[in-house]
Amino acid sequence: MxxxxEAEAKALFDExxxxxxxxxxxxxLRDYxxxxxxTLGAATLADFVRQADTDGDRRITFTEFKKYFA
Ligand SMILES: [Ca+2]
Ligand SMILES: [Ca+2]
Known part of the structure; x- marks a missing residue:
């Protein structure tokens, strides 16, 4: 990966x-x-949520997003 x-991650997050x-x-994520x-299949998106969502609430905050990408 x-x-x-951080600026790039924020821009992507906002998008x-x-x-x-x-x-x-x-x-x-599906809409995206x-x-x-x-470039982004359904399985990839589900995997991404599983990996990036560290507290398990099935939502990805910017903090979680940043940990994954930056
Ligand atoms: Ca979360
Ligand atoms: Ca939202």
Whole structure:
């Protein structure tokens, strides 16, 4: 996995968090995956949530997101 800078991670997070709730849900990831079809499959997205969601609430906060990417 390629590492991102914090600014890059924030930009990506904001792009995925379309309702600006400050956390990413699987639905938002799915929408993002659909918009970027071919690069992010459903299985990849589910895996990402499992790995990045360290507290297990099935939402990814920026803190969790950053730990995963940056
Ligand atoms: Ca959200
Ligand atoms: Ca979480």
């Amino acid at each position: 390629e590492k991102l800078t 995925i968090d379309t309702d600006r709730s400050g956390e990413i849900r699987l639905r938002e 995956g659909l918009a970027h079809e071919g």
